[in-house]
Amino acid sequence: MKLQLALDRLTREECLRIAKETEESIDIIEIGTGVIKEYGMAIIREMRALFPDILILADMKTCDAGKHEARQAFEAGADITTVMAFSSDLTIKDTLQVAEEMGAQIMIDLLEVHSRDRLAELKELGVQLVSLHVGKDKQTEGKFNTALFSLVEGFDFEVAVAGGINLESLPEITTHHPDIIIAGSSITGAENPASVAAEMKK
Ligand SMILES: O=C(CO)[C@H](O)[C@H](O)COP(=O)(O)O
Numbered sequence: 001m002k003l004q005l006a007l008d009r010l011t012r013e014e015c016l017r018i019a020k021e022t023e024e025s026i027d028i029i030e031i032g033t034g035v036i037k038e039y040g041m042a043i044i045r046e047m048r049a050l051f052p053d054i055l056i057l058a059d060m061k062t063c064d065a066g067k068h069e070a071r072q073a074f075e076a077g078a079d080i081t082t083v084m085a086f087s088s089d090l091t092i093k094d095t096l097q098v099a100e101e102m103g104a105q106i107m108i109d110l111l112e113v114h115s116r117d118r119l120a121e122l123k124e125l126g127v128q129l130v131s132l133h134v135g136k137d138k139q140t141e142g143k144f145n146t147a148l149f150s151l152v153e154g155f156d157f158e159v160a161v162a163g164g165i166n167l168e169s170l171p172e173i174t175t176h177h178p179d180i181i182i183a184g185s186s187i188t189g190a191e192n193p194a195s196v197a198a199e200m201k202k
Contacts, residue, residue: 001174001177001178001179001180001181002027002028002055002179002180002181003025003026003027003028003180003181003183003197003200003201004026004027004028004029004030004057004160004162004180004181004182004183005018005019005022005026005028005029005030005183005184005187005188005197006030006032006059006162006182006183006184006188007019007029007030007031007032007035007184007188008030008032008033008034008035008059008136008184008185008188009032009034009035010032010035010188012035012038012039012043012046014188015031015035015043015047016046016047016050018187018188018193019047019050019051020050021193021194021197022187022193022194022197022198023051023054024194024198025194025197025198025200025201026054026197026201027054027055027180028054028055028056028057028079028080028180029047029051029054029055029056029057030057030058030059030182030184031043031044031047031056031057031058031059031078032059032184033059033060033061036058036059036060041072041073041075041076044056044058044073044076044077044078045076045077047077048076048077048078049077055079055080056077056078056079056080057078057079057080057081057082057107058073058076058078058080058081058082059081059082060072060073060081060082060083061082061083061084061109062081062082062083062084062087062091062095063083063084063086063087063091064087064088064091065091066083066087066090066091066092066094066095066098067094067095067097067098069081069095070083070094070095070098070099070102070104070106071098071102074098074099074102074104075102078104079104079105080104080105080106080107080129081095081099081104081106081107082106082107082108082109082131083095083106083107083108083109084108084109084111085108085109085110085111085113085118085122085130086112086113086118089121089125092106092108092122092125092127093125093126096125096126096127105128105129106127106128106129107129107130107131107160108122108127108129108130108131109130109131109133110130110131110132110133110151111133111135112135112138113151114151116151119151119152119155119157120155122157123155123156123157127157128157128158129157129158129159129160129179130152130157130158130159130160131159131160131161131162131180131182132144132148132149132151132152132159132160132161132162132163132178133161133162133163133182134148134162134163134164135163138163139163139164143163143164143165143166143169144161144162144163144164144165144169144173145169146172146173146175146176148161149176149178158179158180159178159179159180160178160179160180160181160182161173161178161180161181161182162182162183162184164185164186165181165182165183165186166183166186167186167196167199167200170200181200183197183200186200187200
């Protein structure tokens with residue numbers, strides 16, 4: 001089970017500091033969508049240079065122009081980039097093709113997707129990695145809960161989970177054996193990010 005640190009709504013300096021403080025406990029550094037909007041591909045390049053041995057995920061949340069955006073992220077040094085599950089099948093196919101060509105990976109973000117039919121279509125398209133995700137705004141109505149695993153039950157996907165996950169909710173979530181736990185604000189907003197990340201990893 002990998003731990004992915006989501007760096008969202010932070011300055012460049014905060015991203016670098018928190019990644020440095022937590023690097024021993026994390027397997028994947030996620031450059032959040034808002035951070036990419038602020039700093040562009042430059043921050044992915046910078047993180048790649050600073051953390052050559054940690055996987056980097058660019059949370060591009062691509063929903064169109066898939067080939068171009070996937071290439072952009074991978075050329076900047078990302079190992080994984082995200083594509084929205086509601087995107088056209090053509091977009092998903094194109095990004096999977098670019099990932100294969102470049103030896104990288106696509107994570108399909110299931111944000112607001114509730115239909116298992118769509119999961120079957122994603123499987124058919126060749127998707128391997130999906131993320132069950134309760135968005136930031138939706139978290140005001142409730143954070144990630146284990147009932148959400150029913151969407152992917154019976155499908156052979158690698159599964160990441162995200163949406164306000166913290167030390168309190170983690171033990172129940174891990175009983176479902178997701179492949180990747182994504183934690184953002186519970187680490188980045190903590191007084192001591194390194195100790196929360198270490199505790200989560202443990
Ligand atoms: O993709 C995201 C927001 O769209 C976040 O990376 C994800 O939700 C994890 O952050 P948090 O633990 O703060 O919810």
